[in-house]
Amino acid sequence: MLSNQHSFTVEFGQCDPSGIVYNPNFFIWFDHSVHALLARAGLSLKALIDEYGIDGIPVVEYKSRFLAPARWGDQLLIETGVAKLHRCAFDLHHRVFNAGTLAVECAETRVCTALDPALGRVKARDLPAKLAEAFGGG
Amino acid sequence: MLSNQHSFTVEFGQCDPSGIVYNPNFFIWFDHSVHALLARAGLSLKALIDEYGIDGIPVVEYKSRFLAPARWGDQLLIETGVAKLHRCAFDLHHRVFNAGTLAVECAETRVCTALDPALGRVKARDLPAKLAEAFGGG
Amino acid sequence: MLSNQHSFTVEFGQCDPSGIVYNPNFFIWFDHSVHALLARAGLSLKALIDEYGIDGIPVVEYKSRFLAPARWGDQLLIETGVAKLHRCAFDLHHRVFNAGTLAVECAETRVCTALDPALGRVKARDLPAKLAEAFGGG
Amino acid sequence: MLSNQHSFTVEFGQCDPSGIVYNPNFFIWFDHSVHALLARAGLSLKALIDEYGIDGIPVVEYKSRFLAPARWGDQLLIETGVAKLHRCAFDLHHRVFNAGTLAVECAETRVCTALDPALGRVKARDLPAKLAEAFGGG
Numbered sequence: 001m002l003s004n005q006h007s008f009t010v011e012f013g014q015c016d017p018s019g020i021v022y023n024p025n026f027f028i029w030f031d032h033s034v035h036a037l038l039a040r041a042g043l044s045l046k047a048l049i050d051e052y053g054i055d056g057i058p059v060v061e062y063k064s065r066f067l068a069p070a071r072w073g074d075q076l077l078i079e080t081g082v083a084k085l086h087r088c089a090f091d092l093h094h095r096v097f098n099a100g101t102l103a104v105e106c107a108e109t110r111v112c113t114a115l116d117p118a119l120g121r122v123k124a125r126d127l128p129a130k131l132a133e134a135f136g137g138g
Numbered sequence: 139m140l141s142n143q144h145s146f147t148v149e150f151g152q153c154d155p156s157g158i159v160y161n162p163n164f165f166i167w168f169d170h171s172v173h174a175l176l177a178r179a180g181l182s183l184k185a186l187i188d189e190y191g192i193d194g195i196p197v198v199e200y201k202s203r204f205l206a207p208a209r210w211g212d213q214l215l216i217e218t219g220v221a222k223l224h225r226c227a228f229d230l231h232h233r234v235f236n237a238g239t240l241a242v243e244c245a246e247t248r249v250c251t252a253l254d255p256a257l258g259r260v261k262a263r264d265l266p267a268k269l270a271e272a273f274g275g276g
Numbered sequence: 277m278l279s280n281q282h283s284f285t286v287e288f289g290q291c292d293p294s295g296i297v298y299n300p301n302f303f304i305w306f307d308h309s310v311h312a313l314l315a316r317a318g319l320s321l322k323a324l325i326d327e328y329g330i331d332g333i334p335v336v337e338y339k340s341r342f343l344a345p346a347r348w349g350d351q352l353l354i355e356t357g358v359a360k361l362h363r364c365a366f367d368l369h370h371r372v373f374n375a376g377t378l379a380v381e382c383a384e385t386r387v388c389t390a391l392d393p394a395l396g397r398v399k400a401r402d403l404p405a406k407l408a409e410a411f412g413g414g
Numbered sequence: 415m416l417s418n419q420h421s422f423t424v425e426f427g428q429c430d431p432s433g434i435v436y437n438p439n440f441f442i443w444f445d446h447s448v449h450a451l452l453a454r455a456g457l458s459l460k461a462l463i464d465e466y467g468i469d470g471i472p473v474v475e476y477k478s479r480f481l482a483p484a485r486w487g488d489q490l491l492i493e494t495g496v497a498k499l500h501r502c503a504f505d506l507h508h509r510v511f512n513a514g515t516l517a518v519e520c521a522e523t524r525v526c527t528a529l530d531p532a533l534g535r536v537k538a539r540d541l542p543a544k545l546a547e548a549f550g551g552g
Contacts, residue, residue, distance in 0.1 A: 012154060012459060013162070013445050017210055018332045019155045023307065027300035031427050045426060046487060056294040058345065064338045069398070072155055073460060122345070150321060151307050156470040161445065165438035169289050183288060184349060194432045200478045207472065207536070211322060260483070292426060293433045293486055300427070348431055 002135050003081030004033065004040045015072045026104055027062070030094050033080040034110070037092070041134030052128040057110045060089065064106035070098050082135045088112050088124040090135055140273050141219030142175045148212045159208045164242055165200070168232050171218040172248070175230070179272035190266040195248045198227065202244035208236050220273045226250050226262040228273055278411050279357030280313045291348045302380055303338070306370050309356040310386070313368070317410030328404040333386045336365070340382035346374050358411045364388050364400040366411055416549050417495030418451045429486045440518055441476070444508050447494040448524070451506070455548030466542040471524045474503065478520035484512045496549045502526050502538040504549055 008029075016022040034057075038044055048054055070076055076096055083091040089111040096104040112131075113122040127135075146167075154160040172195075176182055186192055208214055214234055221229040227249040234242040250269075251260040265273075292298040310333075314320055324330055346352055352372055359367040365387040372380040388407075389398040403411075430436040448471075452458055462468055484490055490510055497505040503525040510518040526545075527536040541549075 011446050012449055013160050013442060015155045016151055017153045017155065017157045018334075020332075020334065022151045023335050024151070024300045024303035027303050028427060031299065032425050035426055044487065056296075058294075058296065058342065059299050060342050062338060062340045066334065066336050069334065073458065149308050150311055151304060156472075158470075158472065161473050162438045162441035165441050166289060169437065170287050173288055182349065194434075196432075196434065196480065196483065197437050198480050200476060202476045204472065204474050211320065289430055289436045289438070291431045293429045293431065295431045298427045 001082040002037060002041055003079065004037045005077055005079040006033070006036060007075060007077045010070055010072055010074045010076060012072050019071055021070045023066070026064070026066075026096065026106070029076075029078055029096075030062075030080070030106060030108060033078050033094060034092065034108075037080050037082075037135075038131075041131075043130060043134055048128050048131060051130075053114060054125065054128060055113045055115055055122045057112050059108060060111050061109040062106055064104065066104050068098060068101050068103040070096070070103050074098050076103070083107065085127065085132060085136050088126055090127065090131075139220040140175060140179055141217065142171065142178045143215055143217040144171070144174060145213060145215045148208055148210055148214060150210050153210045157209055161204070164202070164204075164234065164244070167214075167216055167234075168200075168218070168244060168246060171216050171232060172230065172246075175218050175220075176269075179269075181268060181272055186266050186269060189268075191252060192263065192266060193251045193253055193260045195250050197246060198249050199247040200244055202242065204242050206236060206239050206241040208234070208241050212236050214241070221245065223265065223270060223274050226264055228265065228269075277358040278313060278317055279355065280309065280316045281353055281355040282309070282312060283351060283353045286346055286348055286350045286352060288348055295347055297346045299342070302340070302342075302372065302382070305352075305354055305372075306338075306356070306382060306384060309354050309370060310368065310384075313356050313358075314407075317407075319406060319410055324404050324407060327406075329390060330401065330404060331389045331391055331398045333388050335384060336387050337385040338382055340380065342380050344374060344377050344379040346372070346379050350374050352379070359383065361403065361408060361412050364402055366403065366407075415496040416451060416455055417493065418447065418454045419491055419493040420447070420450060421489060421491045424484055424486055424488045424490060426486055433485055435484045437480070440478070440480075440510065440520070443490075443492055443510075444476075444494070444520060444522060447492050447508060448506065448522075451494050451496075452545075455545075457544060457548055462542050462545060465544075467528060468539065468542060469527045469529055469536045471526050473522060474525050475523040476520055478518065480518050482512060482515050482517040484510070484517050488512050490517070497521065499541065499546060499550050502540055504541065504545075 014025045079095045083093045092108045094106040112127050114125040116123045152163045217233045221231045230246045232244040252263040254261045290301045355371045359369045368384045370382040390401040392399045428439045493509045497507045506522045508520040528539040530537045
């Protein structure tokens with residue numbers, strides 16, 4: 001199944017007074033990684049919204065463990081891969097390595113939603129065919 | 139002219155490894171203050187968009203000076219007031235006090251924009267009447 | 277066991293182009309809630325660091341579920357309580373309500389760490405007595 | 415004088431409900447650019463703190479103008495250069511280009527500070543020699 005990775009340096013402003021990464025930044029990086037994964041598949045959320053009329057692919061679950069600290073100036077590598085496809089949702093797995101050591105891991109589930117005019121609110125809908133194909137590698 | 143103020147405590151996660159407020163947070167707080175100023179006038183950007191068909195009120199200029207540090211746990215008071223109204227824009231003035239000392243001041247200009255269908259892009263337009271009235275206090 | 281709650285309004289700048297809260301903000305709010313819980317117990321991380329020589333209380337695990345969207349202007353209530361105390365760690369439970377509906381829930385575990393001079397790095401240590409007492413309510 | 419540039423793509427989560435970059439992000443990017451400029455000179459704030467005993471190089475002034483919007487997916491180029499050196503401070507100039515168009519420009523002044531034990535607080539001090547040399551290009 002599709003996966004992607006990218007490296008970057010922890011910035012001064014991403015750290016807290018303890019000198020370690022301020023935790024919510026990991027979820028920002030996971031989100032960037034999801035968009036990078038789409039890009040790797042030749043897709044973008046913008047194009048999926050335009051082509052399929054979906055509303056978005058919001059997160060419904062994160063299970064994350066923080067195993068080792070990351071500090072200002074550390075070089076991190078985030079590896080994000082598709083773990084499982086469901087009818088309306090998909091599971092991803094993120095692993096953050098700091099100098100070769102697994103520092104953070106996170107299981108993420110996102111669901112595809114669209115506005116249901118009858119209900120007047122968004123609800124789950126089938127994954128766009130292009131996304132299912134690109135992520136499933138089938 | 140209309141003004142508003144609110145107090146809050148600097149959070150741990152809003153500070154950097156030097157222990158002082160990570161500077162971009164001031165601009166987040168200025169933005170919150172602008173929305174609070176609208177609320178004080180009985181307005182909201184959302185309602186202005188709906189009623190007047192504007193696109194937004196983006197910032198076009200900030201001039202800010204940082205005079206004294208603010209640290210984790212400090213109680214800050216932000217005072218935001220309307221400084222001047224223009225046809226399509228308005229000037230605001232923010233002052234941040236830390237224990238009675240002026241810590242930051244910032245002059246901000248925002249412009250009212252709307253989509254010009256002929257141009258296919260947003261351009262400046264007259265301030266909504268309700269906003270001009272509420273901000274001008276005239 | 278100790279718990280705390282606070283209400284606030286979702287700001288414009290905390291939402292993404294879909295108009296819903298940009299997900300990492302929930303983790304910022306959870307962090308603020310942990311500090312508010314300490315404050316409710318008459319404690320602060322700063323004072324614990326000074327008195328007990330600890331390094332911090334970093335997050336080691338989050339399990340979060342996002343059940344309903346929160347949008348610009350929504351009034352949210354976050355309720356944070358202690359779920360369980362361990363020797364060196366504690367479990368918290370956060371619930372975010374949007375107009376009475378449970379929108380997000382999150383189980384969080386934090387560990388108390390201190391520098392081990394022999395190891396030259398931080399490691400887990402016993403919870404400070406004041407924190408254990410305040411959080412345990414025993 | 416020393417200058418630096420880097421390109422990046424505007425992320426989904428860096429945009430607000432209007433679909434344009436949430437303004438405070440520009441100040442985060444300016445800060446990253448300052449650290450990148452130091453790195454280009456073979457320096458880091460961390461090393462300057464260690465070698466010269468300085469406390470930091472906090473921002474004392476920003477004058478910024480926002481000339482054109484930047485949207486989700488846009489490729490931005492930030493060019494940051496040293497504009498002028500003072501005894502204890504330095505002026506930088508940032509320009510952000512969006513597809514070749516100048517979108518944002520910002521003049522920034524930072525001051526070098528160190529703890530004055532007699533005063534019991536930080537105050538301005540001479541720029542570290544290595545920084546003055548690297549930034550001055552003299």
